[in-house]
Amino acid sequence: MSQTAKRGSGASSSRSLPEGWSGRVIRLLSLGSFFLLWQIVAWTGMFTPYQVPAPAAVSATLGDLMANGDIFFFLSRSLQHYGIGLAWGISLGVATGLVMAWFRRAEQIIDPIITALRPIPPLAWIPFAIIWFGITTQAAAFLISLGAFYITIFATYGAVKGVDPRMVEVARTLGERSDWAVLRRVILPSALPGVLTGVRTSLGQGWMTVVAAEMFGIKGVGMQMLEAAGLLAMDVVISYMIVIGVVYFCLDTGFKAIERYLLRWR
Amino acid sequence: MSSLTIENISKKFTNTTGEEIAALQNTTAQVADGEFICLLGPSGCGKSTLLRLIAGLEEPSSGQIQLDGRTVEGPGPDRGMVFQEHLLFPWRTACENVAYGLEVRGLPAEGRRQQAVYHLKLVGMEKFADAFPKELSGGMKQRVGIARALAGDPEVLLMDEPFASVDDREAGRSPGGHPPAPLPRQPRVQRSKKRTAGKPGLPVERLSPPSPIRSAPNKNLFLESRHQTTKNRERWVDPPARALARLGGFFSASCFYKEHLDNLGYGLSKVLRDAGNFPSNPSFHYQNAKI
Structure with missing residues (x-):
């Protein structure tokens, strides 16, 4: 048991070693040649600038959009929708997952409802979001929260169910009496890795929903993309695509760092 | 009383x-x-x-x-309990594990730390107060588990x-000229290096005979293994933990x-x-x- 554990951790530590210069060069070369190929295709004139805008043109547009502050304005609106939606979705999801894992009765009541509602994609809720909230920040946040909610419910439920019951026994023999304290001092820290995995998945899912949720007119990068597409300003569309990708990369990297710190005991 | x-x-x-x-x-x-x-x-x-x-x-x-x-x-x-497989809380350092019971009793943080370190000293683990369980060997974890149970001042x-996970590894019993399993005070990296320096793929635990009480309650075997294990154990366990460790092989x-x-x-x-x-x-x- 401890043998395999040791061997396993040895392997993972060698995997987490900083990769050598050759690895980094390959990564950069790969990204560079992707842009080069894209530029070459644009140069050949096989496609109109609408079909394949050249990277050079896109970067000029991107520079303009940054200079006039458009990107930052719409991005901050999108991040607002995203933040509110995630906060609601994740906190309700974690709470519901906990309750379901803690009380068998609650699981019997909630599980069939969640299972029935879950396959409905967030975007199918758009009509209701508009009827309930209007064309508002709340409507976008609601759509974003849905995906996060389902993901974190099941992640939390699984993580709490997976807590070693002997850990609770240990706490009890050390004098822990209240269930609340067991939850706080044993269940939650023990389930944290699973919950964080759910949160990280929600982070991705939610960011993808942002664009779609804004397409019906709520100010944000999604709406900007749709408008630009209507004007065939494909360089603008691609500029926003790049922004979406870069922002997500930053979010995920930041979250990974937080996760690494919180789970440094693993 | x-x-x-x-x-x-x-x-x-x-x-x-x-x-x-x-x-x-x-x-x-x-x-x-x-x-x-x-x-x-x-x-x-x-x-x-x-x-x-x-x-x-x-x-x-x-x-x-x-x-x-x-x-x-x-x-x-x-009633303090030491479990078969240490069962330390992996998200807590050795010190925080020992302090768990004190935390439940509502002791302030400084007092907790002081008492926890005192109990870690009893089992010779004070140097590893801030190590997480993953950084400790099986035997070290078990000693922290003992300290944790003692910290509650049980009757x-x-x-x-308690020594099921300890004895074969820490005992240093390894037949056939195999290098003995290094003592737990050494950092983990060294341990694993030494182990693989022997026969690759054959963990020391498998090579050493199983704990006598579990396989055959035969008195001779039992005495012999006790003799061998005490010698090595004395080097690393402080009294009274040393006395406990000697028992480990056969109860x-x-x-x-x-x-x-x-x-x-x-x-x-x-x-x-x-x-x-x-x-x-x-x-x-x-x-x-x-x-």
Whole structure:
């Protein structure tokens, strides 16, 4: 048991070693040649600038959009929708997952409802979001929260169910009496890795929903993309695509760092 | 004065097919203050069950257990428990693990740390106070587990095969000219390097003979292995933990009194001998040897 554990951790530590210069060069070369190929295709004139805008043109547009502050304005609106939606979705999801894992009765009541509602994609809720909230920040946040909610419910439920019951026994023999304290001092820290995995998945899912949720007119990068597409300003569309990708990369990297710190005991 | 009374305890479990299985039948025992008791017997004879009943983790089907005249109802810090597989909280450092019970009692943070470090010192682990369990070897984890149980200042310390994960590894018994398993004070990296320097793919644990009590309760084998294990153990375990470690090779489950810890090294150990009380007839060895 401890043998395999040791061997396993040895392997993972060698995997987490900083990769050598050759690895980094390959990564950069790969990204560079992707842009080069894209530029070459644009140069050949096989496609109109609408079909394949050249990277050079896109970067000029991107520079303009940054200079006039458009990107930052719409991005901050999108991040607002995203933040509110995630906060609601994740906190309700974690709470519901906990309750379901803690009380068998609650699981019997909630599980069939969640299972029935879950396959409905967030975007199918758009009509209701508009009827309930209007064309508002709340409507976008609601759509974003849905995906996060389902993901974190099941992640939390699984993580709490997976807590070693002997850990609770240990706490009890050390004098822990209240269930609340067991939850706080044993269940939650023990389930944290699973919950964080759910949160990280929600982070991705939610960011993808942002664009779609804004397409019906709520100010944000999604709406900007749709408008630009209507004007065939494909360089603008691609500029926003790049922004979406870069922002997500930053979010995920930041979250990974937080996760690494919180789970440094693993 | 502490005393533990086990009165006519029976414990039945229902297995998956609905069959009732008696783990313990009408077991009666008295443990006086300062006594050190080893429970010996083949697996499945109810040693762990008895300990879990005393700890309050199981409820007896009939009979009762009293500690200092109070009937045991549920777990509590007056009965410290050391578990078979250390069961440290992996998200807490060694120090925080030991401090858990103190935290429950509402001690302020500084006092907790001070007391926890004191108990870590008892088992020779104060240098690793801020290490997470993943950074400790099996034996080190078990010692932290002992410190954690002691920190609650229990009337009785219950240990369920506390050295099951320790002895083969730390004992340094390795036949066939294989390099002995390094002592736990050494950092982990070195340990694994040394191990792989021998026969690759063959862990030391597999090569060393299984703990004698688990395979064959044969007295000669038992004495021999004890002789070998003590020598190495003395180098790393501080008293009184050293005395505990010596026991590790040959007892399966035990409980003993804290007051006895100080002179454990010289004292005698009395072992429950009411063999007839146990359905599968484990021989509850009377261990009168000097430890």
